[in-house]
Amino acid sequence: MDNANFFDNFCKYFDKAAALTNYSAGLLEQIRMCNSVYHFKFPLRIDEHNYEVIDAWRVEHSHHKLPLKGGIRYSLLVNEDEVKALAALMTFKCAIVDVPFGGAKGGVKIKNSNYTDHQLENITRRYTAELIKKNFIGPGIDVPAPDYGTSEREMAWIADTYTAFNSQPGNTDAFACVTGKPISQHGICGRKEATGRGVFFGIREAVNDKEEMKKIGLKPGLGGKKVIVQGLGNVGYYAAKFLQEDGAIIISLAEKEGAIYDPKGFDVDNVKKHRIETGSILGYKNAQDIGNTYDALEMECDILIPAALENQIHSENDNKIKAKIIGEGANGPITADAEDILLRKGILVLPDIYLNSGGVTVSYFEWLKNLSHVAFGRMEKRHNEIDDYNFVSVIENLTGKKLPKDQQNLIIKGASELELVNSGLEDTMVQSYHQIKEVKNKNSKIDNLRTAAFVNAIDKVAVAYMNLGIFP
Numbered sequence: 001m002d003n004a005n006f007f008d009n010f011c012k013y014f015d016k017a018a019a020l021t022n023y024s025a026g027l028l029e030q031i032r033m034c035n036s037v038y039h040f041k042f043p044l045r046i047d048e049h050n051y052e053v054i055d056a057w058r059v060e061h062s063h064h065k066l067p068l069k070g071g072i073r074y075s076l077l078v079n080e081d082e083v084k085a086l087a088a089l090m091t092f093k094c095a096i097v098d099v100p101f102g103g104a105k106g107g108v109k110i111k112n113s114n115y116t117d118h119q120l121e122n123i124t125r126r127y128t129a130e131l132i133k134k135n136f137i138g139p140g141i142d143v144p145a146p147d148y149g150t151s152e153r154e155m156a157w158i159a160d161t162y163t164a165f166n167s168q169p170g171n172t173d174a175f176a177c178v179t180g181k182p183i184s185q186h187g188i189c190g191r192k193e194a195t196g197r198g199v200f201f202g203i204r205e206a207v208n209d210k211e212e213m214k215k216i217g218l219k220p221g222l223g224g225k226k227v228i229v230q231g232l233g234n235v236g237y238y239a240a241k242f243l244q245e246d247g248a249i250i251i252s253l254a255e256k257e258g259a260i261y262d263p264k265g266f267d268v269d270n271v272k273k274h275r276i277e278t279g280s281i282l283g284y285k286n287a288q289d290i291g292n293t294y295d296a297l298e299m300e301c302d303i304l305i306p307a308a309l310e311n312q313i314h315s316e317n318d319n320k321i322k323a324k325i326i327g328e329g330a331n332g333p334i335t336a337d338a339e340d341i342l343l344r345k346g347i348l349v350l351p352d353i354y355l356n357s358g359g360v361t362v363s364y365f366e367w368l369k370n371l372s373h374v375a376f377g378r379m380e381k382r383h384n385e386i387d388d389y390n391f392v393s394v395i396e397n398l399t400g401k402k403l404p405k406d407q408q409n410l411i412i413k414g415a416s417e418l419e420l421v422n423s424g425l426e427d428t429m430v431q432s433y434h435q436i437k438e439v440k441n442k443n444s445k446i447d448n449l450r451t452a453a454f455v456n457a458i459d460k461v462a463v464a465y466m467n468l469g470i471f472p
């Protein structure tokens with residue numbers, strides 16, 4: 001798969017939107033380009049006599065707000081162009097969901113399965129030490145998170161390395177140097193599912209939008225919608241699971257080794273279990289196996305969710321896509337030229353910079369939790385319960401009637417951290433969708449949601465730069 005033009009692709013999307021704004025060319029160039037690109041190499045000891053040199057990057061796209069934010073990817077496909085594009089996308093994601101960060105991204109060019117856990121730990125700790133040396137990490141500087149090929153485990157190693165280097169007395173905020181940590185290491189409930197849950201909320205909002213559904217000839221509502229998901233990783237798995245739980249029918253799931261199809265729909269948890277047990281998605285119960293996984297993208301469905309890597313829909317398959325809606329769970333799954341074709345075919349595209357921003361939204365909550373040193377809901381949970389109890393008692397005394405226990409339980413309830421995180425995420429995804437729609441409806445030259453999302457983000461970043469006094 002060719003991903004050499006990912007940053008150019010981002011620029012095409014950006015330029016299309018920038019042309020619809022009135023900002024000066026200099027300001028637009030400042031918003032578009034990557035501010036700092038740090039490429040470094042470090043040795044990994046493989047055994048007593050052998051070393052391997054590892055290639056790694058951290059790209060800081062925009063410093064209009066601090067800290068910067070974005071995941072770290074471990075993959076053999078990692079290259080400078082990819083990390084630059086992913087860093088740029090982070091700036092726009094944060095702006096769209098009003099998370100007060102600039103965008104950044106990290107990458108290490110490795111194939112995880114080639115290394116032992118111990119070697120992966122060494123790589124992660126050394127990567128972190130290199131970032132510390134150059135001031136590319138810190139709670140107020142640049143805050144990494146998981147991405148493709150990394151998880152809570154790597155984030156715990158990063159946090160531990162950073163705190164070891166920053167253990168001076170009084171430095172109580174060091175754990176805010178990275179998000180997506182395990183709960184036991186100052187993580188937050190709901191972060192792991194957050195990107196997939198955000199994809200679900202975003203798609204649900206779009207299919208409830210009568211105006212958009214009318215244009216593509218679909219009935220509003222998720223119930224009965226036929227969905228295809230590419231990628232059963234952290235994003236795809238949770239997106240598929242939450243969509244299924246809300247009544248959508250997951251007719252096909254695609255992974256590296258192939259895809260499976262069943263018009264009656266899959267139980268996503270069972271498929272995941274099957275893949276863990278057998279090592280492959282193929283051979284699942286009575287489902288039809290599809291040997292060429294890319295064929296799944298071209299099948300009839302209402303909603304197609306590419307939730308794996310970039311450049312999945314391109315000049316060779318754009319004309320064959322039959323979905324009515326494409327929800328970009330991954331970053332950059334559609335090339336800019338392919339999107340023109342999809343839009344001409346009347347497909348509704350929910351862009352990555354909106355749809356997969358649930359991860360960074362909950363990362364923001366985790367960062368806030370780390371800086372405030374208290375779990376969300378801890379101070380007010382019991383107080384709210386007592387308030388609710390008193391309220392119910394007053395109503396019961398006034399009316400002389402008793403509220404049934406199940407209804408009491410609905411009212412007398414302080415929110416847990418998970419409930420607060422999920423409601424904060426839901427509200428963010430709903431509000432941001434309507435912000436983007438408002439931008440689109442205000443300007444008749446904007447004919448799609450991606451351009452509207454970019455215009456919305458460019459406006460916010462431009463205002464920040466102008467308020468810094470850097471641009472008039």
Ligand code: GLU
Nearest residue numbers: 070071145147359360363
């Ligand atoms: N890697 C995720 C993304 O691409 C999360 C970033 C974050 O939480 O900082 O959005």
